Amino acid sequence: MFYGVDLSSRLLLGTARYPSPAILERAIKASGAEVVTVSLRREGGDARSGQSFWQFIQSLGLRVLPNTAGCHSVKEAVTTAHMARELFDTPWIKLEVIGDADTLQPDVFGLVEAARILSQDGFEVFPYTTEDLVVADRLVEAGCRVLMPWGAPIGSARGLNNVYGLKSLRAHFPDIPLVVDAGLGVPSHAAAAMELGYDAVLLNTAVAEAGDPVEMARAFALAVKAGRAAHLAQPLEPRDMAQPSTPVIGKAVLGGI
Amino acid sequence: MAKPTIIVIGAGVAGLTCALELAERGLSVEVVERGRALGEGSCSWMAGGMLAPWCERATTEPEVADWGAPSIAWWAERCPETVRQGSVVVVQPRDLPDLTRFAQRTERFEWLDADRIAALEPDLAGRFRRALFFPDEAHLDPRRALCALAKRLQRHGVAIRFGVELAPQEAHADIVVDCRGLAARDALPDLRGVRGEMVVVRSPDVSLRRPVRMLHPRIPLYIVPRGDGLFMIGATMIESERRGPVSVRSAVELLGAAYALHPAFGEAEIVELGADLRPAFPDNLPDVRRSGHVLHANGLFRHGFLLAPALARRAADAALSMLQPETNHADLPQRQRA
Numbered sequence: 001m002f003y004g005v006d007l008s009s010r011l012l013l014g015t016a017r018y019p020s021p022a023i024l025e026r027a028i029k030a031s032g033a034e035v036v037t038v039s040l041r042r043e044g045g046d047a048r049s050g051q052s053f054w055q056f057i058q059s060l061g062l063r064v065l066p067n068t069a070g071c072h073s074v075k076e077a078v079t080t081a082h083m084a085r086e087l088f089d090t091p092w093i094k095l096e097v098i099g100d101a102d103t104l105q106p107d108v109f110g111l112v113e114a115a116r117i118l119s120q121d122g123f124e125v126f127p128y129t130t131e132d133l134v135v136a137d138r139l140v141e142a143g144c145r146v147l148m149p150w151g152a153p154i155g156s157a158r159g160l161n162n163v164y165g166l167k168s169l170r171a172h173f174p175d176i177p178l179v180v181d182a183g184l185g186v187p188s189h190a191a192a193a194m195e196l197g198y199d200a201v202l203l204n205t206a207v208a209e210a211g212d213p214v215e216m217a218r219a220f221a222l223a224v225k226a227g228r229a230a231h232l233a234q235p236l237e238p239r240d241m242a243q244p245s246t247p248v249i250g251k252a253v254l255g256g257i
Numbered sequence: 258m259a260k261p262t263i264i265v266i267g268a269g270v271a272g273l274t275c276a277l278e279l280a281e282r283g284l285s286v287e288v289v290e291r292g293r294a295l296g297e298g299s300c301s302w303m304a305g306g307m308l309a310p311w312c313e314r315a316t317t318e319p320e321v322a323d324w325g326a327p328s329i330a331w332w333a334e335r336c337p338e339t340v341r342q343g344s345v346v347v348v349q350p351r352d353l354p355d356l357t358r359f360a361q362r363t364e365r366f367e368w369l370d371a372d373r374i375a376a377l378e379p380d381l382a383g384r385f386r387r388a389l390f391f392p393d394e395a396h397l398d399p400r401r402a403l404c405a406l407a408k409r410l411q412r413h414g415v416a417i418r419f420g421v422e423l424a425p426q427e428a429h430a431d432i433v434v435d436c437r438g439l440a441a442r443d444a445l446p447d448l449r450g451v452r453g454e455m456v457v458v459r460s461p462d463v464s465l466r467r468p469v470r471m472l473h474p475r476i477p478l479y480i481v482p483r484g485d486g487l488f489m490i491g492a493t494m495i496e497s498e499r500r501g502p503v504s505v506r507s508a509v510e511l512l513g514a515a516y517a518l519h520p521a522f523g524e525a526e527i528v529e530l531g532a533d534l535r536p537a538f539p540d541n542l543p544d545v546r547r548s549g550h551v552l553h554a555n556g557l558f559r560h561g562f563l564l565a566p567a568l569a570r571r572a573a574d575a576a577l578s579m580l581q582p583e584t585n586h587a588d589l590p591q592r593q594r595a
Binding site for chain 1: 449496498
């Protein structure tokens with residue numbers, strides 16, 4: 001599914017902000033996720049110092065998708081990606097180039113540039129982007145074979161802000177794996193993304209900061225499965241007119257006074 | 258027969274509370290410390306000193322509140338400078354949902370409106386519309402508290418030998434209580450360090466009576482008044498084992514958030530920037546583990562002063578049951594999971 005790697009779970013989980021590593025581990029198990037993202041800059045500081053936490057992540061036996069969270073420039077992101085490749089021995093990188101410190105909105109110009117540099121260097125890039133179609137085109141041109149548009153700003157729990165935009169992205173890229181990354185708050189948001197035909201969802205805060213992260217991880221796993229099944233089952237399209245399932249002709253109509 | 262001797266290794270908050278708990282139960286105790294003075298090389302020196310079990314309850318497991326609540330009385334009894342004035346939690350207006358959520362996840366608080374905020378903390382008047390007040394919480398100055406414990410230990414005849422590095426297995430004693438914190442990794446492989454950074458500023462223009470927390474989606478902050486115009490601003494929590502000075506990013510975030518709490522902090526003097534590693538087990542809860550005649554008391558994480566009395570009590574219970582073989586002491590008290 002992603003760069004030739006087949007996965008059975010369509011839920012990718014971030015590893016930050018959990019009450020403890022022990023709860024993180026139980027939440028991952030409950031989610032069934034096979035891929036977890038790890039932040040190098042936020043948690044590491046430099047290449048050697050985050051070791052305990054990273055060893056812990058590696059000990060879980062999952063596929064690690066290192067990310068460049070917190071990087072505000074192309075150079076920072078490229079350097080962090082190289083550090084990640086060395087540390088986790090993977091060509092995968094979730095590429096984040098942040099353009100606005102407050103909303104954490106991606107800098108799509110820097111993103112495309114960094115994606116090109118890294119793809120040429122043999123990285124398999126998972127770009128965190130907006131739902132902008134043209135940017136997505138440029139990212140694919142730069143070598144990305146997965147796209148990760150946001151649902152809403154990171155940690156905002158708002159769900160899918162622009163359903164139309166996400167839908168047209170899906171229609172435009174039928175063969176590129178698409179992952180909704182960021183902004184999901186509750187399982188119904190994840191189900192909605194999957195119903196649109198997205199291949200997977202990636203989330204962190206919605207689980208990590210839930211009152212019971214383990215139970216919320218389980219709930220998201222169920223929602224992702226439900227949404228995927230619904231998509232495959234070809235759901236109805238909404239319409240303006242009621243479409244009664246039984247004919248009304250001849251039925252007594254009770255009017256008002 | 259001579260009184261059984263117990264050696265406590267480490268004079269941070271874990272070591273001193275364990276030693277005092279043991280001494281108060283009539284045991285003969287000695288403390289050895291690698292550093293040459295109280296607080297040297299101990300992450301307790303950098304602590305915030307908030308005794309805030311119900312604020313912590315909003316983001317941690319119930320054990321932290323259950324074990325932490327009795328420690329307020331423990332400290333008040335042994336460290337008279339403990340301030341029992343509660344604590345306050347505020348947010349910027351746009352982050353109000355975070356305050357509602359914080360409230361949903363804890364207890365023992367009151368909602369404050371602008372008038373009550375002004376009455377409790379006059380310097381915050383007009384700055385925040387809503388806040389939570391936790392009247393039963395307390396705070397202390399960790400450095401004074403460690404000194405107070407050292408003095409009490411002295412009165413119990415317990416000496417602290419500084420500048421002595423001792424491996425638990427080499428110590429000659431009936432029982433060794435290993436309170437070395439992160440230095441105990443040789444014996445506790447699942448212990449990890451979690452970096453914390455803090456700033457101390459002096460501002461004659463701001464006055465707070467109690468710790469104030471400001472919730473923020475990325476940069477949560479607390480400010481603890483230390484008297485004489487001093488304020489401790491903390492603290493970052495980074496899954497990193499880098500030692501060394503505070504990063505620019507952290508300093509900017511902490512100071513920026515303090516400035517957002519009150520603009521007068523913009524004119525404050527920076528008295529100290531500090532960083533250290535907190536020892537934590539994978540569940541971020543403290544534990545007492547026995548191996549032979551050694552008891553490892555560790556894993557206080559960011560709850561050093563809040564949970565040390567509970568850890569000390571458990572270590573002392575374990576030590577006593579080791580010394581009284583006639584009583585049934587097969588197991589250490591186990592943690593109760595919620």
